Amino acid sequence: MVREGAMAPSMKEENMRELTIPFHETAPLYEQIYEYIKAQILEEKLLAGTRLPSTRKLAEHLGVSRSTTQLAYDQLVAEGYLQSEPCRGYFVSKLETLFHMETKSGQIQKQKIEKKEPWLVDFSPRGIDLERFPYALWRRLSRESLNDDNRELFSTGEHKGDECLRQAVCTYLYGARGVFCRPEQLIIGAGNEYLLMLLHQLLGNQIIAMETPTYRQAFLTFKRLGNQVIPVEMDENGMKAEALAHSGAGMAYVMPSHQFPMGIVMPIRRRMELLAWAAEAEGRYLIEDDYDSEFRYKGKPIPSLQSADVKGRVIYLGTFSRAVAPAIRVSYMMLPESLLARYEKNCSFYASTVSRIDQRILARFIDEGHYERHLNRMRGVYKAKHDALLAALSPLSGKYVICGAYAGIHILLESRQGQREQDMVQAAEAAGIRVYGLSEFAIEKEETDRAEKKTETEENKEEEKTKMRSGTILLGYANLKREEIEQGARLLVAALLA
Amino acid sequence: MVREGAMAPSMKEENMRELTIPFHETAPLYEQIYEYIKAQILEEKLLAGTRLPSTRKLAEHLGVSRSTTQLAYDQLVAEGYLQSEPCRGYFVSKLETLFHMETKSGQIQKQKIEKKEPWLVDFSPRGIDLERFPYALWRRLSRESLNDDNRELFSTGEHKGDECLRQAVCTYLYGARGVFCRPEQLIIGAGNEYLLMLLHQLLGNQIIAMETPTYRQAFLTFKRLGNQVIPVEMDENGMKAEALAHSGAGMAYVMPSHQFPMGIVMPIRRRMELLAWAAEAEGRYLIEDDYDSEFRYKGKPIPSLQSADVKGRVIYLGTFSRAVAPAIRVSYMMLPESLLARYEKNCSFYASTVSRIDQRILARFIDEGHYERHLNRMRGVYKAKHDALLAALSPLSGKYVICGAYAGIHILLESRQGQREQDMVQAAEAAGIRVYGLSEFAIEKEETDRAEKKTETEENKEEEKTKMRSGTILLGYANLKREEIEQGARLLVAALLA
Numbered sequence A, B: 001m002v003r004e005g006a007m008a009p010s011m012k013e014e015n016m017r018e019l020t021i022p023f024h025e026t027a028p029l030y031e032q033i034y035e036y037i038k039a040q041i042l043e044e045k046l047l048a049g050t051r052l053p054s055t056r057k058l059a060e061h062l063g064v065s066r067s068t069t070q071l072a073y074d075q076l077v078a079e080g081y082l083q084s085e086p087c088r089g090y091f092v093s094k095l096e097t098l099f100h101m102e103t104k105s106g107q108i109q110k111q112k113i114e115k116k117e118p119w120l121v122d123f124s125p126r127g128i129d130l131e132r133f134p135y136a137l138w139r140r141l142s143r144e145s146l147n148d149d150n151r152e153l154f155s156t157g158e159h160k161g162d163e164c165l166r167q168a169v170c171t172y173l174y175g176a177r178g179v180f181c182r183p184e185q186l187i188i189g190a191g192n193e194y195l196l197m198l199l200h201q202l203l204g205n206q207i208i209a210m211e212t213p214t215y216r217q218a219f220l221t222f223k224r225l226g227n228q229v230i231p232v233e234m235d236e237n238g239m240k241a242e243a244l245a246h247s248g249a250g251m252a253y254v255m256p257s258h259q260f261p262m263g264i265v266m267p268i269r270r271r272m273e274l275l276a277w278a279a280e281a282e283g284r285y286l287i288e289d290d291y292d293s294e295f296r297y298k299g300k301p302i303p304s305l306q307s308a309d310v311k312g313r314v315i316y317l318g319t320f321s322r323a324v325a326p327a328i329r330v331s332y333m334m335l336p337e338s339l340l341a342r343y344e345k346n347c348s349f350y351a352s353t354v355s356r357i358d359q360r361i362l363a364r365f366i367d368e369g370h371y372e373r374h375l376n377r378m379r380g381v382y383k384a385k386h387d388a389l390l391a392a393l394s395p396l397s398g399k400y401v402i403c404g405a406y407a408g409i410h411i412l413l414e415s416r417q418g419q420r421e422q423d424m425v426q427a428a429e430a431a432g433i434r435v436y437g438l439s440e441f442a443i444e445k446e447e448t449d450r451a452e453k454k455t456e457t458e459e460n461k462e463e464e465k466t467k468m469r470s471g472t473i474l475l476g477y478a479n480l481k482r483e484e485i486e487q488g489a490r491l492l493v494a495a496l497l498a
Helices: A013-018 A029-042 A055-062 A066-078 A105-116 A135-147 A163-177 A192-203 A216-224 A241-247 A268-280 A337-347 A356-367 A370-396 A421-430 A445-449 A451-468 A482-497 B013-018 B029-042 B055-062 B066-078 B105-116 B135-147 B163-177 B192-203 B216-224 B241-247 B268-280 B337-347 B356-367 B370-396 B421-430 B445-449 B451-468 B482-497
Strands: A082-085 A089-092 A186-189 A207-211 A228-232 A251-254 A285-289 A314-319 A331-334 A400-403 A410-415 A472-476 B082-085 B089-092 B186-189 B207-211 B228-232 B251-254 B285-289 B314-319 B331-334 B400-403 B410-415 B472-476
Touching (some): A066 A089, A163 A331, A163 A356, A216 A228, A228 A241, A251 A268, A356 B356, A421 A482, B163 B331, B163 B356, B163 B370, B192 B331, B370 B482
Parallel strands (some): A251 A285, B207 B251
Antiparallel strands (some): A410 A472, B314 B331, B400 B410
């Protein structure tokens, strides 16, 4: 596609000059630009394959801000009128893509839903809110870190990550999560999966117990690395200690402060049982993934499992991808003292995978209190979205129950009347709303045995999983606007109660 | 240490005001600052543990540039008078560290050599020249990439790396290395070792043939991941094809354009033999690590092995750590078409390990021609250093022979009169010169079998390796100044001919 497009005509200079939009005050500027270009495409004044002026040029030409033209283009891309090609720009979509379109946009909208599933609202549990990211601050820190004549930032750094950042993370973790560790115990790496790869090189192949449903990214990583993964039953307190004891596992991966996706907070008694299990035999460890403990909207903060670990059996994982931004590929792993010598021996020859410049920026972000302030702000933002969603779903009460609320960035909606998961998902989809069946996050004994051939049997598996557990869907809300949450919830309520 | 220092006194305001240096014109400013502070320490006017003003403050106070104070502090740190503590600043070293020092600096120098081995000149083959790194340009690109209101840079990017960067690398590789590939075949990752971890997840445990001596970082990675590594003999054309055929290996790791550390350029005939070996059986691959092909000072550029591969059996690895800067943790791996589907299936769930901002900066660095210009400049810089080293070593001719010259950033010096490697290294060390025995880069059959217990038997191994191959040392010159190269070579010549 990209290569083909190289011969596509650009919008001619004179055409761009003609592109004058009679702005009026009754609608936002971006909407008027969007409507104007859409009409041009539908009336075939702009032909398929034509390259549009860049958002910057168009903004200059029209005397509006660049974010305005960007919003208009984003909308046109989202609806399929334009295609964005990396490094090249925006092009008018081919006619076939838009089907046999007519100037009545309603009709087109419907055809496109059938083809490309551009959901009216997508309650994805994976998004995060990037609207409130402190871009200007990040730019300033970045500029200052580079301007500082810190030439040493371009030379090889410490293999575990720069001392400044490890120090800053330690201080933060102690205050916010009760995690007590020395900077020597922390390893900074480019993402949790990379850190799990390092851990695998310390511990070799293991039998790893995981809750089901769980965070499938971790499950896939363990499997890819050659570990055996055993799904272990959960009750309302999280992973069952007795089931763990009988699983034959030598390690367990848990999310005690906010289990994904169930939202369970593991009570202290269960935590103690897991810690006792780990202490029972040499070489047993608990991996605590504290992935979104930052976001709680009710009650006291939950301390980490690591803070109750006196025997040094907890490997603690955390990330900045959720609380800061996904593109900031920085995670950290805290090793108990007993594993440090092994780490030095087996892994210290690996250079750090995170650029020192990014490490420096992040260290200042934390040290100067910006991270704390950002978390506080985001807690408010997410709480407001969370509350809006709960309020908008209230007509469902009685027939459905909400679980896992008041923390994290998604909730669960469970049928009380035996409605099957797939029927809930399909009802939502018919209304243009994307929701996520809980079974998508399940791992099964079978699957763990044949993960190698997973993709070949994807269809079968999907079916099996849907059968297994029914009647619960996930609704994420982090990257939706309040209006989208309310609109989506309204449509979902109508679809489920229909 | 760091924590202890927290109670250390800072140099008092009034002391700093007293710190006036009667600058004269007969020595560089940084040297005068260095001498002044050293004298203050030796005369105990500055006491152990005292925190010095930051380089910035001292520069302001003295009215000199910050790089001048930085140079002075660097020198004081290098000689042990000051200790630099990350994030905290510079502190006067404890008396014990400096031994029972006297004001005669010659004596101190000698004591420190015994204790801390601060080489007069260190011919490390690992360094690169960061003096010429285009810092200002990098800062500008960084600023512009962030200022561009490119908010999408903070959201999750493509798992193989951003299309813009993959496109830029493809274009560069085609022009510079004759590597023909589509952006779809390229995977951007945080360092070669990470990419080898991904490759291992595609191909599983393998028997991998490696030349010996070789790049030990790759050897250690292969071993850590659980592969069996077989050392295969080399002749003057590189890995012997017949030995490879009899090794039982299913993969071979080679550096055909400039073998590390031998500097061998593999001729086309041997390349064809290796490609034929790979084509002979299903699932055989050659890993081509093209780590420093950018630097050749004589003759035509050597095309890549990949460019002669018609059967799709070459996995091509490259890095920007050497040609740009070690802190820029960006490497790339080009997979043959036949492995793409498997990559998608097994590894596409891993998010990219490189920050999108860095990817954007690097893409522009390449696209706008800065990379090419930087390489051309560095080629000139390294060639001048290379020539200076060869000239300074010329008195050795007859008794020693130089190999692996005219490319890369190190040379080999081989005894013609049966002098043992360890004797060469020790003679150099006695003169304060650090050189590297070729045996440090060897891998042996034995070692590959027991790599797990490597560190326990480090001493034995060192001995064995030294016995194995004697009389060749490595001299790297990339991060040495011309004067250092000449001084180091002069002392080395004297030591070897003594």
